[in-house]
Amino acid sequence: MKRRKERIDRGIKARSEDIFALSSFREMAYLLLPRALPVLGLLCFIPLLSAYWREVFISTATYALLAISWDMLICAGLVSLGQSLFYGIGSYIAGILNHYWHWSPLLTIPAATLTGGLLCTILLLPVLRLRGIYFAMVTLVLPLMLGRLVEATRILGGTEGLTGLDPFPSQLTAFYVVQLGLLATLFGFRRIIGSDYGLIIRGINDNDRSVMSAGLNIYWYKAQVLFMGASVGSFTGAVGTHLDMFAGMPGFSLDYSIMPVAAAVVGGMGTFAGPVLGAFILVPMSEILRALGALRIVFYGLFLVIFVTALPEGLFHYIQRKYHQFERWVEVEK
């Protein structure tokens, strides 16, 4: 007797997909709860924790933002192994504006977000024609080399970096800036990818040539995606700079490249919520494992290997499936 697993959409999923979602509170709750609960928890519950854990969740959110930006690039088929490029450039721009011209964080963060996004897009523009691992290789090399360039030429403070930058007025302000940025990006990007415009982007990932033959300029779309991803990364860098009151070479370190990839792979690629989930698992966990020191990166690396080879769909896809569908064993028909 051979059996197979059958997956069927729950009735409530079919009902709540359309205007009928408004027919009852149950359908509305089905749609709203998975979105509202994490948001409420993030904005209302976590601020009640101790200052130390608030700090942890601030850094969690920065990694989550970087992971989302990574995920945006993945949607267009661009594999980046160098999110630290975005982070580093954003942090240096905010640092320069604050250090030399004494702009307040209120201005440096938006400025760094936009100019950082633009600068990274221009830097990576020649590479956009490359696909897959070629793009990955260049993105891996670029931030490491920029870091070495700063070290070698001693510009922008060299190895010392730019120190004594303005901090946020309070920890709670920083917390809300990061979390609101995270939520806006998360829901904004999900909306963008769900729209017709997002269809083109996903089309580029699935089959770029057919998108080209539809008369669309895929490089223009890729550049736009890159700009969106890079802006989010630069925003993270700018916020991180003001948090640490420091902009320097560590911004280009491998930490900011590997962590988002690990988070996205663990959480589930291409969903934006998955990478956030991954970051909210991995970063607090690494905080608990802080005693292990350098061994943390070993764990990230192994997580990456295990999830990529054994659980390629990631956690979020799994949870989503369980929420929307039920499974049962059926006999295989002869």
Added chain:
Amino acid sequence: MFLGSLIYGFINSAILALLAMGFNLTFGISGVANFAYGAIYILSGFLCWICINSLGLPYLLCVLLSILCAVAVGILVYYLIILRVKGLALSEVMATFGLGLAIMELFRYFGFVGFRYTLPVFFDGSISIGEVFVDYQRLIIALSAMGLTAFIFIFTRYTRIGLAFRAIAQDERTALTFGIDSDFIGALSMAFGSGLGAIAAIVILPLGTIAVEGGYEVLINALAVCIVGGLGSTVGILVASVVIGFAQTFTANYLEPHWMILVSLIAIAAVLAIKPSGLFSHQKELEERI
């Protein structure tokens, strides 16, 4: 000064070619970008050090052991990890990258950091060419780079396995119809790539210390050479390493040493702007450029 720059430029080119060869071989044959390459390089260096200093084995045995270990690691990585995600370029890159990271950081965790981690040179001493002193180790590097290039050239043209390598590289499906097992050849390509990495480590590492950061540097250098030369092309690798190697040495000697890092950056940028798939890569040009 000029003669010195020429000679050291040549040696620098040889180092770059040695570093890039293994990475390029694996990629050229099985299409797997082995981002754990730097880790394997460091791994074989440390293994050799452990064999010499902790186990007290004779040097030649240590060299052989560490090369064999690297080969074994390559085969294991292929069968345990890469084979499961074969064909998914993204997953291959992330899995090997994660593995490389884990290996290198593991060494850092176990305290393999410092100046005492050095490998001995093969022969002590130096000779003078004109007025330039060159130590034997650097000569050996240049010789082994040339020797390995010749070996690869002959191997891929005149042996059955070498021809199978090229067949798989050109068209996997057609190669399958000729009875070539693509998984086995892929594993062999990983083994060869890792072995070449280990040889590079043993020849090059005596010049400095074995450091975890060196692993990242090796990967970066290998990638830079491969990007400029065009992945999968042995000629491209040689030309690229000569160009970058001489450019680096001349920059270091005539401008300032810390501008050296700019050379590969500019080379990468220029090549990407003009010919994104690299100088000598025609085989897979269409796929790369979309």
